Amino acid sequence: MSAFLTIRNLSAMLRGGSQRVLRSVDLAVEAGEVRGLVGESGAGKSMIGKAVLGILPSAVSIVEGEILLDGKNLLAMPPKERRRTIGTVAALIPQDPLTALNPSRRIGRQITDRLVDILGWTKANAHARALELLDEVKIENPERVMASYPHELSGGMRQRVLIASAFAANPKLIIADEPTTALDVTVQKQILKLIREMQARHGTAMLFVTHDLGVVSKVCQKLSVLYSGMIVEDRTVSDFFAAPRHAYSKALLAATPKYTDPFASLLPVDEAVIAAADEEVKAADRGWRHG
Amino acid sequence: MTLLRSILHRLATMAVTLIGAAVIVFFVIRVVPGNPIAMMLPPGASEADIARLSAHYGLDRSIPEQFVIWLGGVLHGDFGTSISLRQPVMPLVLGRLPATLELSIFALVLAVIIGGASALAGTLWRGTKTEAAIDVANGVGLSVPDFLWALVLILLFGVLLPIFHISGRISPSADLPFVTQFYVFESIARLRFDLWWDLLKHMFMPALALAIPLAAIISQLLKQSLKETMHLDYVVLARTKGYGENHVILSESLPNAVLPTLTLIGVQFTFLIGGTVIIERLFSYEGLGNMAIDAVINRDLPLIQGIVLVFALIFTLINLLVDMTYALLNPRLRNA
Numbered sequence: 252m253s254a255f256l257t258i259r260n261l262s263a264m265l266r267g268g269s270q271r272v273l274r275s276v277d278l279a280v281e282a283g284e285v286r287g288l289v290g291e292s293g294a295g296k297s298m299i300g301k302a303v304l305g306i307l308p309s310a311v312s313i314v315e316g317e318i319l320l321d322g323k324n325l326l327a328m329p330p331k332e333r334r335r336t337i338g339t340v341a342a343l344i345p346q347d348p349l350t351a352l353n354p355s356r357r358i359g360r361q362i363t364d365r366l367v368d369i370l371g372w373t374k375a376n377a378h379a380r381a382l383e384l385l386d387e388v389k390i391e392n393p394e395r396v397m398a399s400y401p402h403e404l405s406g407g408m409r410q411r412v413l414i415a416s417a418f419a420a421n422p423k424l425i426i427a428d429e430p431t432t433a434l435d436v437t438v439q440k441q442i443l444k445l446i447r448e449m450q451a452r453h454g455t456a457m458l459f460v461t462h463d464l465g466v467v468s469k470v471c472q473k474l475s476v477l478y479s480g481m482i483v484e485d486r487t488v489s490d491f492f493a494a495p496r497h498a499y500s501k502a503l504l505a506a507t508p509k510y511t512d513p514f515a516s517l518l519p520v521d522e523a524v525i526a527a528a529d530e531e532v533k534a535a536d537r538g539w540r541h542g
Numbered sequence: 543m544t545l546l547r548s549i550l551h552r553l554a555t556m557a558v559t560l561i562g563a564a565v566i567v568f569f570v571i572r573v574v575p576g577n578p579i580a581m582m583l584p585p586g587a588s589e590a591d592i593a594r595l596s597a598h599y600g601l602d603r604s605i606p607e608q609f610v611i612w613l614g615g616v617l618h619g620d621f622g623t624s625i626s627l628r629q630p631v632m633p634l635v636l637g638r639l640p641a642t643l644e645l646s647i648f649a650l651v652l653a654v655i656i657g658g659a660s661a662l663a664g665t666l667w668r669g670t671k672t673e674a675a676i677d678v679a680n681g682v683g684l685s686v687p688d689f690l691w692a693l694v695l696i697l698l699f700g701v702l703l704p705i706f707h708i709s710g711r712i713s714p715s716a717d718l719p720f721v722t723q724f725y726v727f728e729s730i731a732r733l734r735f736d737l738w739w740d741l742l743k744h745m746f747m748p749a750l751a752l753a754i755p756l757a758a759i760i761s762q763l764l765k766q767s768l769k770e771t772m773h774l775d776y777v778v779l780a781r782t783k784g785y786g787e788n789h790v791i792l793s794e795s796l797p798n799a800v801l802p803t804l805t806l807i808g809v810q811f812t813f814l815i816g817g818t819v820i821i822e823r824l825f826s827y828e829g830l831g832n833m834a835i836d837a838v839i840n841r842d843l844p845l846i847q848g849i850v851l852v853f854a855l856i857f858t859l860i861n862l863l864v865d866m867t868y869a870l871l872n873p874r875l876r877n878a
Contacts, residue, residue: 304782308773309669331786338784351775355797355873368785401874413779 254279255456261316270434274481285457288465290477300426342417344427348409352401359397384415407438418426563854578841622844631848640723642829649752659758665768675715683758692751694703748825767799808864810875
């Protein structure tokens with residue numbers, strides 16, 4: 252199998268800063284597989300997804316590396332071509348369904364806009380496709396929902412709409428940026444199940460960004476662990492859960508609460524482990540010469 | 543049912559506002575010094591003449607009595623007779639109102655175009671020198687009042703580079719075929735574009751003077767609102783769909799960012815209409831504001847009352863219109 256998304260040696264810095272926020276990241280997502288990207292808040296896991304989609308905040312700039320989508324380097328393209336390429340083959344399932352839909356536009360238009368404006372579908376085809384997708388994500392009465400405004404739908408419904416919207420254009424790659432973090436626990440399970448079903452049915456490659464190893468074990472086949480902008484472990488999920496290699500990964504796994512015994516394992520990551528990981532980051536920075 | 547109730551509530555509020563404005567103006571202009579009769583008669587008129595004329599206009603009665611008589615007339619559509627012009631007030635006011643409305647609307651259109659375009663440009667080129675230049679221009683536009691802009695414009699385009707007319711509403715030599723007082727609209731309807739162009743050349747500078755401060759306010763607030771929406775999740779999501787910056791600003795940001803600006807325009811438009819009083823005077827433009835100043839100078843009490851009442855009615859109608867537009871543009875308020 253060939254990798255659909257390949258990130259090679261990607262480094263990014265804050266504008267005007269001296270520290271890297273992404274440290275020579277290597278990562279690949281093969282066609283049809285789901286790769287989890289795990290790390291604490293601030294580790295840079297969302298930033299990798301944003302770099303792929305071309306939506307990094309203006310304060311962050313990529314200083315080195317390649318992002319290959321279907322073999323083509325996004326970073327070498329002119330901005331307009333890059334936008335079109337991303338819009339055509341990739342899609343985002345965002346973190347917070349309450350803020351990711353435009354409050355003043357109808358749901359239907361927000362699903363069909365990419366199909367019509369970017370991919371050149373007819374309005375009728377796009378409408379039919381949106382109905383089909385809303386049905387797939389188990390939204391009742393899709394015609395009515397398409398005519399609704401976001402404030403008329405619940406959080407779970409809105410996330411279903413966003414999932415439908417992400418799959419509408421038959422993308423080859425979907426980046427799910429903590430898609431269940433902002434939802435109620437009960438809704439989280441349904442949405443997670445739905446994302447897994449949709450991914451399997453459409454065979455879409457997926458980069459699943461999360462801080463929750465429990466979610467990774469349910470959805471992903473492969474896993475990258477990120478610490479301070481640096482990939483510290485890259486394994487299949489089954490290998491990882493059997494025996495994590497890196498000390499930080501082990502500590503992270505130990506710190507994950509278990510549903511069977513919620514109080515037993517609420518341990519913070521050991522300070523010695525953190526110190527060792529920080530040393531590793533410093534060593535990597537010493538060995539890195541830009542340009 | 544709730545719609546009907548809110549409309550009735552609206553109308554009641556408007557009526558109270560208008561009565562309030564009428565009461566205040568009626569009493570204030572009678573308490574301040576100055577006697578309309580003395581302004582009419584030549585110096586040395588006898589006490590008997592003054593008393594006779596005062597009685598003729600009902601000014602010999604007590605102020606509350608005068609108010610009751612005036613209000614009774616108003617309820618029958620009779621707004622009294624102008625003391626200085628000796629004609630019924632309402633036809634006089636209605637004859638001048640279209641000129642002022644055309645000037646105000648033209649000024650509003652100019653302000654929205656200038657302010658809106660510079661806000662969009664400032665958002666598109668945010669963080670660059672273009673945005674900095676727009677900020678400076680907004681600062682200048684805001685800190686200089688409309689009547690000073692009028693003087694600056696007269697100097698620039700009336701004296702140094704005389705391309706616009708600085709006085710009047712239309713060239714005196716023009717042969718007017720109009721049956722209404724809405725000259726601009728009627729010139730378009732009659733396809734008389736020569737007259738339309740002449741009207742525009744007269745209206746441009748007073749309208750621009752009125753528009754500049756409003757344009758600066760619009761630009762400042764709209765740009766701020768637009769920039770705030772640019773980081774929101776739904777705008778970022780639209781970028782990942784393949785849309786460019788122009789589309790993102792116009793289709794995703796603007797419909798949400800425009801709401802606070804719209805409310806502001808409503809409030810500021812009433813100030814703009816207030817500004818026509820001095821601006822019309824400076825450009826000798828034959829509108830209601832110019833007439834208001836004459837009425838005050840002549841202590842023409844019935845005419846002042848009539849003009850103020852018409853201005854108050856316009857202000858309340860504008861507020862109503864703004865609220866309705868707001869509900870139309872914001873789906874979350876539609877059923878509220």
